[in-house]
Amino acid sequence: AQSVTQLDSQVPVFEEAPVELRCNYSSSVSVYLFWYVQYPNQGLQLLLKYLSGSTLVKGINGFEAEFNKSQTSFHLRKPSVHISDTAEYFCAVSNGNKLVFGAGTILRVKS
């Protein structure tokens, strides 16, 4: 079975500063990795995904993530955040049949 650990429940950061949201996964088989964002009272929006190929994945809204197989990590980064990036971010892993989410990280961008 696969599982996901998001190491930080909340990350406060000032506007225009860089941010990294950490995600580690465990799985006995090859996995597919995802980052989703959820704004208050909304559904989930896909930010980016790793299925295969290049380990550096670029997504929407200036986000990127790097797949590190040896460290079983898939950390999300953005070089300069905006107030509008305030939301909850979920890392998720799949073996192809089921999608399992981490507990989520709330990103709070302060002015």
Next chain:
Amino acid sequence: DTEVTQTPKHLVMGMTNKKSLKCEQHMGHRAMYWYKQKAKKPPELMFVYSYEKLSINESVPSRFSPECPNSSLLNLHLHALQPEDSALYLCASSQKGWDTEAFFGQGTRLTVV
């Protein structure tokens, strides 16, 4: 059209009521999913439909009954729910499985009174 549409957006129901949640997509996706999300928690998988057949049921109580009438529609029938079933119910779809891009609807906020 890359949308998954869920109706209604909000629903309040009594414990003796019967209601249904509806989910619709027109992207030709053959896998559809129901997730339940409690406040301040991640989404939890309830059901998976693949090619209109139920392929995964995560030991969900029988008071939740899914239905996939065709490849574009997914329903969740609710009966005799409990207050602890109050949550955001999310529908999602993907082309075939989670190795392809998946789209989530905006969810139905359910309150059981």
